[in-house]
Amino acid sequence: MAEYSALSLLKNAFTGNKDWKPAWRKPDPKASYDVIVIGGGGHGLSTAYYLAKEHGITNVAVLEKGWLGSGNVGRNTTAVRSNYLLPSNTRFYEHSMKMWENLSHDLNYNVMFSQRGCLNLAHTPAQFDDYARRGNAMRHLGVDAELMTVAEIKRLVPALDVSGSARFPILGGLMQPRAGSARHDAVAWGYARGADRRGVDIIENCEVTGFLRNGDRITGVSTTRGEIRAKKVALAVAGSTGRVMQLAGIDKMPIESHVLQAFVTESLKPIIDTILTFGMGHFYISQSDKGGLVYGGDLDGYNSYAQRGSLPIVDEVMSEMLALFPGLARVRMLRSWGGVCDMTMDGSPIITTGPLPGMYLNCGWCYGGFKATPASGWCFAWTIAKDEPHDFNAPFTLDRFYRGLVIDDKGQGATPRLH
Amino acid sequence: MLITCPYCGPRDVIEFTYQGDGNRQRPQPSSQDLDAWNAYVYDRLNPAGDHNEIWQHSGGCRAHLRVVRNTLTHEISSSGFARGDHKAARHRLETKS
Ligand SMILES: Cc1cc2nc3c(=O)[nH]c(=O)nc-3n(C[C@H](O)[C@H](O)[C@H](O)COP(=O)(O)OP(=O)(O)OC[C@H]3O[C@@H](n4cnc5c(N)ncnc54)[C@H](O)[C@@H]3O)c2cc1C
Ligand SMILES: [Zn+2]
Numbered sequence: 001m002a003e004y005s006a007l008s009l010l011k012n013a014f015t016g017n018k019d020w021k022p023a024w025r026k027p028d029p030k031a032s033y034d035v036i037v038i039g040g041g042g043h044g045l046s047t048a049y050y051l052a053k054e055h056g057i058t059n060v061a062v063l064e065k066g067w068l069g070s071g072n073v074g075r076n077t078t079a080v081r082s083n084y085l086l087p088s089n090t091r092f093y094e095h096s097m098k099m100w101e102n103l104s105h106d107l108n109y110n111v112m113f114s115q116r117g118c119l120n121l122a123h124t125p126a127q128f129d130d131y132a133r134r135g136n137a138m139r140h141l142g143v144d145a146e147l148m149t150v151a152e153i154k155r156l157v158p159a160l161d162v163s164g165s166a167r168f169p170i171l172g173g174l175m176q177p178r179a180g181s182a183r184h185d186a187v188a189w190g191y192a193r194g195a196d197r198r199g200v201d202i203i204e205n206c207e208v209t210g211f212l213r214n215g216d217r218i219t220g221v222s223t224t225r226g227e228i229r230a231k232k233v234a235l236a237v238a239g240s241t242g243r244v245m246q247l248a249g250i251d252k253m254p255i256e257s258h259v260l261q262a263f264v265t266e267s268l269k270p271i272i273d274t275i276l277t278f279g280m281g282h283f284y285i286s287q288s289d290k291g292g293l294v295y296g297g298d299l300d301g302y303n304s305y306a307q308r309g310s311l312p313i314v315d316e317v318m319s320e321m322l323a324l325f326p327g328l329a330r331v332r333m334l335r336s337w338g339g340v341c342d343m344t345m346d347g348s349p350i351i352t353t354g355p356l357p358g359m360y361l362n363c364g365w366c367y368g369g370f371k372a373t374p375a376s377g378w379c380f381a382w383t384i385a386k387d388e389p390h391d392f393n394a395p396f397t398l399d400r401f402y403r404g405l406v407i408d409d410k411g412q413g414a415t416p417r418l419h
Numbered sequence: 420m421l422i423t424c425p426y427c428g429p430r431d432v433i434e435f436t437y438q439g440d441g442n443r444q445r446p447q448p449s450s451q452d453l454d455a456w457n458a459y460v461y462d463r464l465n466p467a468g469d470h471n472e473i474w475q476h477s478g479g480c481r482a483h484l485r486v487v488r489n490t491l492t493h494e495i496s497s498s499g500f501a502r503g504d505h506k507a508a509r510h511r512l513e514t515k516s
Contacts, residue, residue: 242465252462256439257490302437303490305467310420310493312433345461401461402454414460417437 002108003197023189024068024196029203032229033061035384036221037236038208038244040064042073042184042370043362044236045191045202046377047384052198054378055385060200061230062192063223065207069188072238073370075307075339077262077294079275079284080371081118081179082143085134086409088395089348090141095392096375097143097178103374109190111182112289118179118275119148119156121324123168127279131174138176148173159271159325167323168280179275181286187373211248218248218358234360234384236376239340241363243305248356254345254401256416258299259338260367261309263317265331267291276324283320292334295321299341299367301417309338341367346400347419348407351379351393360384361398366419423498426480434478440464441471441485441501467491473501 002008003021012019035051037044040062051057064070080100082093104110122128128147135145153173154162162170192202203225212220212227220229237244242257268291275286285295297317300309314336322329344350344364349372351362362380365372379393389396400406412418420432440463446455464470467490474484483501488494 243467246466252458252464254461254463256463256465257467302432302488303439303465303470303472304493305490306493310432312431402457415439417439 004108023193024202027201027203029061029063029206029223029225029228030201032220033201034059034230035232035234036060036228036230037062037234038221039071039235039237039240040068040188040192040202040204041071041236041238042187042191042373043238043365043376043380045188045195046373047234047236047362047380048195048200048202048377049191049198050378050381051385052195052200054381057381057385058199060195061228062195062200062202063206063208063221063228064202064204065224067204068192068202069185072339072341072365073184073188073373075262075337076184076367076370077284077286077296078181078184078370079118079179079286080113080182081176081275082371083118083120083134083138083145083174083176083179084409085137086407087137087141088407089409090138090143092375092379092392092396093371094141094143095378096372099374099378100180100182100371101178103182103187103190107190107194109186109193111186111190113180113182114289115178115180116274116286117175117177118277119153120174120277121153121170121279122172122174123170123280125171128172131172135174144176144178146175146177148175156274157272157276159327160276161324161326168278175274181275181288184370187370191373191377208244209247216357218356231358232360232384233358234362234380236362236380238363238365238369239305239342241342248359250355254398254414255364256303256343257305257340258301258343258417259304259306259309260296260299260341261313261317261336261338262294262296263314263336264288264334265293265328266334268293268331278320278324280323281316281320283317283324285321285324293328293331299343299417300338305340307338307340309336341365343416343419345414345416346406346408347410347412347416349376349396350398351376351383351396352389352398353383353387355398364396366416420493420495422474422476422484422486422495424476424479424482424484425498425500426482427476430476430479434476435474435484436477438473438475438483441473469496
């Protein structure tokens with residue numbers, strides 16, 4: 001019987017809910033492991049889960065400096081989509097999408113994946129053409145995409161200002177119907193429990209402060225809870241990649257750390273039944289199951305390791321929201337926060353062996369890594385277990401920047417704050 | 420956040436455009452050193468702490484500035500023209516770390 005089921009709910013209800021096991025143990029670190037995963041975010045936890053599940057590697061520790069979910073896995077706006085232009089991105093994110101579609105079942109943990117679609121609004125004929133091109137590229141690779149007319153958009157989101165007199169009139173949009181959102185904490189907890197039950201040690205409040213080495217080779221880590229050795233050390237620290245690589249003596253990377261903010265309003269009745277993006281600025285919005293509007297916009301725009309944002313972006317994001325939904329002017333914002341994003345020079349991630357012997361690197365998720373969580377862990381586990389990438393992550397190397405093989409979906413060039 | 424422009428004085432950050440890591444060295448235009456070009460275009464110092472960076476006062480006098488800013492606290496410890504001799508900013512950065 002699955003650990004969580006209607007029957008187990010009923011059984012535990014009769015015994016006063018006293019017999020539930022904690023979702024994961026709190027073990028002390030052992031002296032050594034086959035694999036150490038640094039970072040207990042979504043990607044680190046899913047990596048450990050798939051190492052155990054797909055490759056039978058269970059002598060694994062996940063080291064997390066804070067508590068599970070304290071990083072971006074618990075800070076994102078939960079948009080899951082695979083609407084990319086370039087084939088290497090599309091294939092990878094579509095693999096992830098397929099994993100999302102079965103994730104609650106696979107983890108026996110309800111991640112509340114809700115496929116309510118993601119609609120990119122077009123405001124100029126050129127932008128509409130561009131969306132048609134992207135939609136065609138997606139369909140070419142078997143991903144769902146539909147162009148929508150203004151009338152269809154009005155029917156889907158009646159609150160939207162679709163009048164010709166809007167500041168930026170809406171001309172149409174590109175919809176990916178299978179896109180959606182999920183409950184981000186549940187993703188972290190579900191993977192943590194799945195990994196734990198397969199023997200992985202999840203060690204919280206354990207910050208990696210240095211690397212143990214034998215010559216060039218990484219042979220373990222020093223932490224706030226002592227030295228731990230491992231045959232393989234895998235980094236999945238997202239926004240902290242620059243800092244942790246510096247501990248390994250690598251000062252320069254094709255990465256800048258930037259802060260991204262997110263916002264939530266008070267609960268409203270259902271008003272936005274999809275994920276909506278504004279085409280004339282950088283703004284996206286969806287509505288949580290609790291009713292709060294969840295939205296965000298641009299990065300603050302300069303290097304930051306502070307997990308908080310600044311006011312000019314708050315101002316801008318609110319203005320963009322009102323350009324789309326003048327009717328929301330008096331809704332109150334409840335909370336806002338920031339997370340540090342590992343922005344690469346081409347906007348695409350890195351999942352690779354190296355760059356030092358004994359080291360494996362997973363980073364560069366920019367502000368789009370939540371949707372990648374299943375595929376990222378799956379591909380990273382493959383790469384760690386087999387010492388070579390899977391086809392899905394083979395393009396996401398670290399040296400692509402120096403070999404003319406960048407994957408720049410937006411065509412933006414090496415200016416991370418604009419990706 | 421306020422950035423002090425040598426011409427215009429302390430001004431709000433929204434008047435400025437960020438141009439990132441100020442330690443990058445652009446090779447001579449005639450250089451054929453591929454590694455040096457790659458490093459210039461793609462590699463960044465990304466410290467948690469003092470960061471030597473370039474900003475342009477694009478919403479003001481348009482001067483390019485070299486600023487030393489802490490990426491954890493956003494405290495700015497020096498700013499001046501990016502052109503010419505940036506000894507002051509460099510010195511500040513070296514003595515701080
Ligand atoms: C505001 C915001 C909105 C976003 N919205 C979306 C979205 O809608 N859709 C989407 O797909 N993506 C989104 N993202 C991006 C997504 O959240 C990230 O790309 C993704 O969560 C990164 O992977 P992770 O979950 O493993 O990171 P994290 O959860 O940040 O995990 C990294 C972990 O490493 C730990 N760590 C760091 N240094 C050390 C050390 N020295 N020792 C031990 N542990 C360490 C950290 O504490 C952290 O827990 C958003 C991000 C932000 C900030
Ligand atoms: Zn000025």
